[in-house]
Every structure is written in structure tokens, then in C-alpha cells.
Amino acid sequence: MLSTIGVSLLLSAGLLSSIRTENMSDKNKIEKIFEYTGTHVKGLNGNVKKCQFIRKAKMENGTEYVYRLPLGLPYKQLQHLNKNIGVFKDGLHKNVEVEFDGGMLHLYVYETDLPKKWEYKEVVPLLKNKWNIPIGKTHKGLVWHDFDQIPHMVVGGTTRYGKTVNLKGLMTSLILSNPHDVEFYIIDLKEKLEFGKYEKLKQVTQVAGNPKEAADMLEDLRKRIVKMMQAFGACGYTNITETNDNKRIFVIVDEANRLVPQNRHDKDKMFCQEMLELIACIAGGLGVRLIFCTQYPVSKTMPRDVKQNSDAKMCFRIQNKYASAVVLGEENGHAAELPDIRGRCMLVQGPNLLEMQVPYISDKTMNDLLVDYMKGARKDVTPDEAETGENTIEFIPIGDA
Known part of the structure; x- marks a missing residue:
């Protein structure tokens, strides 16, 4: 390789x-x-x-x-x-x-440059019922990311250079690829400005708009994680890929810099930080994936355990080489030298370092593609299933499935 x-x-x-x-x-x-x-x-x-x-x-x-x-x-x-x-x-x-x-x-x-823009609609025909999705283009063609191989991702970059558009593209691809098996917990610290409109999607359990809502949401998720750990332990499993369970839970955090505790009395923010580190450290094997996004990447806004357990790192144009290195890794200042192009980013994917252009998806395109998945809009989703988003864990060894 x-x-x-x-x-x-x-x-x-x-x-x-x-x-x-x-x-x-x-x-x-x-x-x-x-x-x-x-x-x-x-x-x-x-x-x-x-x-x-x-x-x-x-x-x-x-x-x-x-x-x-x-x-x-x-x-x-x-x-x-x-x-x-x-x-x-x-x-x-x-x-x-x-x-x-x-x-x-x-x-x-x-002899040529990367495309300055390409439309998300090119992605749609390529999507299959898998967790491996196309996320960008390099000179060689499409770049794919498999969330079962590399479960967690950190994303950084200056505002208006493509972070949130990228999150919406990832979310759309995951829903179109796995409409019955993907579930989202979203922390949108712009008071739900970007993702609140998608809370009615069947695949979205909750959107939190501030630290208090985020703490409550993550507490509910913590309880689920404890039950999942008990179920895994009882069956002798260590990774969800060993089971017949196709369910994957994605925790998306946008503007994570707003979760930094200002002092030790900032209980909600402190709990959120602890939970995000817990997810990064131990929940990947349970099928919980973290996409952690910040526009102000300094060491205190990027928890060490989140960064160390996220082998996928994506950074759009950033203010300086220090901020680039916080996201991409020690001495890696490439994102500060990117051209002034929205959607252009550096990607660290395991050992690989790539410059790529992510697809552009408008809110209208996202709405058009996902309208059939709004709760109550699909005939194959029961009201209870649409409202609760709950899933039961019944493991069957893969060899017997």
C-alpha cells in the first residue's frame, strides 16, 4: 500500500x-x-x-x-x-x-490543477449499500473513505471555506447509502442554524443547538453505549464488524470550539468533552463514529484523545501553520498554504496525505435528495420506528447469518 x-x-x-x-x-x-x-x-x-x-x-x-x-x-x-x-x-x-x-x-x-468546484450530484450514482463513500477528488480521481476501517474524523478550517458543506455532503452520502442503518446525533452549536432543518429526517435522532442540549443528548447516548458494551461483552464480541448488526451511529459536532469549558464550573461543556473523548476512545468498535469539526483549531479546542483516535483528518484553508498542525499532525502546515478556493482541503487518511477538492452540495440539493426520508413521508417506516429511532441488538455470528 x-x-x-x-x-x-x-x-x-x-x-x-x-x-x-x-x-x-x-x-x-x-x-x-x-x-x-x-x-x-x-x-x-x-x-x-x-x-x-x-x-x-x-x-x-x-x-x-x-x-x-x-x-x-x-x-x-x-x-x-x-x-x-x-x-x-x-x-x-x-x-x-x-x-x-x-x-x-x-x-x-x-500539468493541470484540481477542479475548483464539482457538484455533489456526481457522487449519487456511485453510492452503494456500504460505509465506504467518495469524499473528494485529487489529480488521480475520487478519494473514498471507509468509516468501518477508519471510524472517526476530525475536520478544521476557517469559516466559509467548506467545513459545513462537507459535513452535509458526508451526511447525505451516508443516508443515501444506508437509509435503514445509519443514525445521527448532531451537535450544531450555531443554535441549530445549519442542521436543525434536518431533525425531521428518519435517520436523525436529535439535533442539539447549545451545550446544555448537547450534554443531555450525549447522556442519552452514554446510556445506549453502556447497554451496547454489555451486549457485546455477553456475546464475546469486540467489534461490530464481527456481528450481523448493520447499524452505525454517527455523532457530528459542528463548531466544537464552542464546547471548550471556560472554568471548572462549566459542567455541561466538561461533560460533553468527556463524552466525545469516550466515543473516540472506546465506542468505535461498537459502531459509533465521531465527526468532530472546528473552525478554531488550537490544542484546547481539539481534545487529545479525539485527535489521537481519529486517523482521518481533514483541514480546509486555515489561518496559520500552527492551526494546520493542530488538525493534521505535528509540523504539518499544508492547510495554511492552500489556495484561496472554497472546498479545497488537505486530507490525512491513515498514512496518506492528499490535497483534494470536496464536492459542493447546496441546501436545495440536499433537501431534494433526502425529502423522501422525512419522518412520516415514507410508507416503509412505521410511526414508532420513525419517532424513536431505537434499535434492538440481536447478534448472530456472521458465519451463521
């Missing part, structure tokens, strides 16, 4: 400028960057082992260059190469993606 690395060694603006202006091929520029960044190994006898060019291949919108890394290249040096893809972008004056596959380095040099 490819794990993406970027390049993060600092080169002077003068050196990068000289590479750009010199009349040389992209291949020679890449090798010049290797030279300047010290991407080589010096032997005891003074010999220098360099990256060995293997091949190049034309792509639809660019060229792939493949190099074999020198044996013995320190892992820390590869980590340094993971800090700033801008070294290659600035040096070649083109869009570049860099991936590390074992001892091989793949550089994808693109």
Missing part, C-alpha cells in the same frame, strides 16, 4: 528560483532537489549513494517519475521529506504528489 510523503526540508527561495528558471527537464530538476535536500547516503569509504532513477510514465494529465531510494537512507530523513510538498511544487513550478512505496519513491508531476 502506498503511503504518501511530502518534502519538508527548507530550501532557500534563491535555490528554488534557480531550479525553476534553468533550462532543464523535470527529471533533472527533481534530481537537483534531491541533491539540495541531501536525499542520499554517504558510505564509510566516502562513496555517495543517490536515488536511482527507474522509469517515467506518461499519465493523462502529467508524468510519473519512479526512483529507488538508496539502501540505508535514515527513516528520519524520509520523515523530513513528509513535511512540505511545496519543495517540489516550487522547484518544478507544477502540481506534484509524492508517494513512498517501500524502497521506491513515486513523484507524480501534473
Whole structure:
């Protein structure tokens, strides 16, 4: 499996400028960057082992260059190469993606930019009855995210750059893919301004608009989690994927920075923080997924346990590299360098780092796609089922299902 690395060694603006202006091929520029960044190994006898060019291949919108890394290249040096893809972008004056596959380095040099906007309606025909949904586009095509493989996600970014639109797209995809099995608890700390209108959806148990409502809602969910843990323990299960239960519960938090306690008497906010950390730490195996979103990412607004247990991290354009690193990981300032384009973000997905454009979904499109799922609108939903959203847990071993 490819794990993406970027390049993060600092080169002077003068050196990068000289590479750009010199009349040389992209291949020679890449090798010049290797030279300047010290991407080589010096032997005891003074010999220098360099990256060995293997091949190049034309792509639809660019060229792939493949190099074999020198044996013995320190892992820390590869980590340094993971800090700033801008070294290659600035040096070649083109869009570049860099991936590390074992001892091989793949550089994808693109002649075109990512789309500045693409419509959510392109997603709809691709949706299937699964928890793996398309979430964006890179130069290579669609990016998919499987919430059964990576259950929790944190999202950051400055207001009006796409966070809430992205949440609405994720929510719509999950409902269209799994209308009978997905359930939402939503904390919309804009007093339900964005998500209150969707509280009538069959799949939405509750929308909380302030910390007091959020605390009450999370207390109800805590009681369900305790029962689920007891049921799992009685059957000897540790993960919902081992069972026949297709139900998944998503907790969406928008504007999570408003849940930060101001003092120790802020009981509701303190309880919310504790519950969100509990969900991130232990509830993923029970089928509870957390999507935690904030426009003001600093360490106190991003609980450590939430961040550490969320292997998917998405950051839209952000004010500075520190805020970017809070969301994406140590020293990862890429989101502060994103172009001024709504919907453009950096994604950390397990070991991979990608720049992508998320689909745009308007409120009208979301309403049109989900209108049949409003409580009472569907004939195959009983009134009791629509009102309570309750589910019973009856496990059957998967082999017998």
C-alpha cells in the first residue's frame, strides 16, 4: 500500500528560483532537489549513494517519475521529506504528489490543477449499500473513505471555506447509502442554524443547538453505549464488524470550539468533552463514529484523545501553520498554504496525505435528495420506528447469518 510523503526540508527561495528558471527537464530538476535536500547516503569509504532513477510514465494529465531510494537512507530523513510538498511544487513550478512505496519513491508531476468546484450530484450514482463513500477528488480521481476501517474524523478550517458543506455532503452520502442503518446525533452549536432543518429526517435522532442540549443528548447516548458494551461483552464480541448488526451511529459536532469549558464550573461543556473523548476512545468498535469539526483549531479546542483516535483528518484553508498542525499532525502546515478556493482541503487518511477538492452540495440539493426520508413521508417506516429511532441488538455470528 502506498503511503504518501511530502518534502519538508527548507530550501532557500534563491535555490528554488534557480531550479525553476534553468533550462532543464523535470527529471533533472527533481534530481537537483534531491541533491539540495541531501536525499542520499554517504558510505564509510566516502562513496555517495543517490536515488536511482527507474522509469517515467506518461499519465493523462502529467508524468510519473519512479526512483529507488538508496539502501540505508535514515527513516528520519524520509520523515523530513513528509513535511512540505511545496519543495517540489516550487522547484518544478507544477502540481506534484509524492508517494513512498517501500524502497521506491513515486513523484507524480501534473500539468493541470484540481477542479475548483464539482457538484455533489456526481457522487449519487456511485453510492452503494456500504460505509465506504467518495469524499473528494485529487489529480488521480475520487478519494473514498471507509468509516468501518477508519471510524472517526476530525475536520478544521476557517469559516466559509467548506467545513459545513462537507459535513452535509458526508451526511447525505451516508443516508443515501444506508437509509435503514445509519443514525445521527448532531451537535450544531450555531443554535441549530445549519442542521436543525434536518431533525425531521428518519435517520436523525436529535439535533442539539447549545451545550446544555448537547450534554443531555450525549447522556442519552452514554446510556445506549453502556447497554451496547454489555451486549457485546455477553456475546464475546469486540467489534461490530464481527456481528450481523448493520447499524452505525454517527455523532457530528459542528463548531466544537464552542464546547471548550471556560472554568471548572462549566459542567455541561466538561461533560460533553468527556463524552466525545469516550466515543473516540472506546465506542468505535461498537459502531459509533465521531465527526468532530472546528473552525478554531488550537490544542484546547481539539481534545487529545479525539485527535489521537481519529486517523482521518481533514483541514480546509486555515489561518496559520500552527492551526494546520493542530488538525493534521505535528509540523504539518499544508492547510495554511492552500489556495484561496472554497472546498479545497488537505486530507490525512491513515498514512496518506492528499490535497483534494470536496464536492459542493447546496441546501436545495440536499433537501431534494433526502425529502423522501422525512419522518412520516415514507410508507416503509412505521410511526414508532420513525419517532424513536431505537434499535434492538440481536447478534448472530456472521458465519451463521
